[in-house]
Amino acid sequence: MTLSDAHYPDDLLYHDQHDWARLDGDDHAVFGITWYAQDSLGEVVFYDPPEVGATISKDSSYAEVESVKAVSDVIAPMSGEIVEINDALEDIPEKINEDPYGEGWLVKVKLTQPEERGALLGAEEYRKMLEKA
Amino acid sequence: VADAALRRTPLYEQHAELGAKLVPFAGWEMPVTYEGIREEHAAVRTHAGMFDVSHMGEVEVEGPGALAFLQRVLSNDVATIGLGGAQYSCLCGEEGGVLDDLFTYRLGGDRYLIVTNSANHEADLAWLGRWSRGFDVAVRDVADRYAMLAVQGPHARDILARALGIELPPRMRVARSRIGARPALVCGTGYTGEDGVELLIDPEVAPPIWAELLDAGIVPCGLGARDTLRLEVCFHLHGNDLTPDRTPIEAGLGWCCKEATGFIGAEAIARARREGTAEKLVPFKIEGAGIPREGNPVLAADEPAGAVTSGTFSPSLELGIGMAYVRADLAEPGTEIEIDVRGKLRPGRVASKPLYRKG
Numbered sequence: 001m002t003l004s005d006a007h008y009p010d011d012l013l014y015h016d017q018h019d020w021a022r023l024d025g026d027d028h029a030v031f032g033i034t035w036y037a038q039d040s041l042g043e044v045v046f047y048d049p050p051e052v053g054a055t056i057s058k059d060s061s062y063a064e065v066e067s068v069k070a071v072s073d074v075i076a077p078m079s080g081e082i083v084e085i086n087d088a089l090e091d092i093p094e095k096i097n098e099d100p101y102g103e104g105w106l107v108k109v110k111l112t113q114p115e116e117r118g119a120l121l122g123a124e125e126y127r128k129m130l131e132k133a
Numbered sequence: 134v135a136d137a138a139l140r141r142t143p144l145y146e147q148h149a150e151l152g153a154k155l156v157p158f159a160g161w162e163m164p165v166t167y168e169g170i171r172e173e174h175a176a177v178r179t180h181a182g183m184f185d186v187s188h189m190g191e192v193e194v195e196g197p198g199a200l201a202f203l204q205r206v207l208s209n210d211v212a213t214i215g216l217g218g219a220q221y222s223c224l225c226g227e228e229g230g231v232l233d234d235l236f237t238y239r240l241g242g243d244r245y246l247i248v249t250n251s252a253n254h255e256a257d258l259a260w261l262g263r264w265s266r267g268f269d270v271a272v273r274d275v276a277d278r279y280a281m282l283a284v285q286g287p288h289a290r291d292i293l294a295r296a297l298g299i300e301l302p303p304r305m306r307v308a309r310s311r312i313g314a315r316p317a318l319v320c321g322t323g324y325t326g327e328d329g330v331e332l333l334i335d336p337e338v339a340p341p342i343w344a345e346l347l348d349a350g351i352v353p354c355g356l357g358a359r360d361t362l363r364l365e366v367c368f369h370l371h372g373n374d375l376t377p378d379r380t381p382i383e384a385g386l387g388w389c390c391k392e393a394t395g396f397i398g399a400e401a402i403a404r405a406r407r408e409g410t411a412e413k414l415v416p417f418k419i420e421g422a423g424i425p426r427e428g429n430p431v432l433a434a435d436e437p438a439g440a441v442t443s444g445t446f447s448p449s450l451e452l453g454i455g456m457a458y459v460r461a462d463l464a465e466p467g468t469e470i471e472i473d474v475r476g477k478l479r480p481g482r483v484a485s486k487p488l489y490r491k492g
Contacts, residue, residue: 042166042169042357043170043171045446046422046446048422069166069170069357069360
């Protein structure tokens with residue numbers, strides 16, 4: 001497995017629990033976990049997604065990702081309803097390691113409170129937070 | 134954040150240089166993985182891997198009363214260990230509970246070396262010291278004298294023998310050798326289910342030996358792979374699968390208990406063997422998705438039936454595996470169970486040992 005170096009794209013919004021959101025229009029977004037999160041966890045061997053239609057709340061767990069050694073809750077960066085899950089991860093969960101912002105996306109969400117974006121971090125703020133940790 | 138109280142092995146710098154992920158383990162700062170648990174696991178199953186297990190403890194027992202003393206404290210029949218032999222056994226409390234599980238190597242006529250689990254080393258020493266009264270024997274803590282490397286895998290012996298220019302003992306034997314101009318013990322033992330050896334070496338020569346084996350193509354492996362490898366072949370981990378509250382009988386270790394020797398705990402163990410136990414430790418596989426973890430409840434026919442003591446994702450089988458103490462009537466291989474993995478019931482089945490077999 002070849003892992004990329006740490007990177008945090010500028011076009012994403014970040015939650016301090018190491019999750020990202022890519023806004024799509026005013027009321028949709030794609031969520032995933034950050035490079036830092038996948039690196040801390042190690043090789044992901046299992047992704048336990050929510051159901052399509054499930055309601056999720058900002059700052060609460062909506063899914064689990066597991067490595068050989070550990071399990072981690074995935075925290076919702078914003079509130080909404082699940083409209084799609086990344087089915088490909090059932091067979092190749094390691095995409096979360098290899099491409100955390102691309103093919104390793106976790107869910108697509110219809111946002112119920114789009115204004116929550118204001119509470120998220122920009123890439124630069126998130127990087128600074130990691131440096132301090 | 135580095136914890137100042139954590140101990141470091143003589144190979145700490147090497148681990149850091151290789152970019153290992155270091156974690157606290159039994160009071161030590163140990164590498165859990167270097168390049169990834171799955172890769173390291175595969176290296177041991179198909180090639181050769183090495184583990185720094187210098188956190189393990191060593192106790193030397195020497196004197197005219199050594200055999201009689203060890204016969205009293207260890208569950209196996211120590212009299213059957215020939216010169217240069219090795220033996221697995223349990224250290225049991227008076228009620229038959231497992232205080233530790235250990236390998237004993239016979240280095241000389243009246244001289245034995247015991248390798249302890251690091252978390253139990255101090256307690257084992259105190260226990261051995263206490264019970265040695267009345268025996269003509271010296272019990273010495275020699276943990277600081279040894280670094281320990283486990284070199285495991287189908288090609289481990291070949292590569293190691295060539296790289297270090299030494300002869301290796303067969304399985305379950307120990308040989309005195311010299312490595313790096315220092316005395317060393319080479320043991321034909323391991324914790325992975327693969328062939329290989331464990332080296333007990335002078336801490337000062339551990340870094341050059343590590344470097345030499347690395348150059349020879351042996352893959353550095355961390356405690357993460359050590360755990361997945363041992364669980365696939367159902368080797369017990371003390372503190373999880375073995376505890377002072379359980380006898381070796383319910384843990385499936387009756388084979389290393391020879392009650393006729395009159396060891397401490399033998400009466401309770403004989404009773405457990407005769408009368409049976411309410412629960413038994415069983416290996417199991419998850420059928421479908423889900424990875425069992427320590428502490429997950431086990432259910433059978435919707436009723437509570439036990440708890441998982443070790444659980445992980447098996448890199449060889451690519452599914453969730455584990456060991457659990459379950460009601461004795463559920464211990465038969467093939468029995469359907471369910472594991473409550475954080476609120477989700479995952480179907481599984483009791484399996485036979487080992488969970489993974491080569492070929």
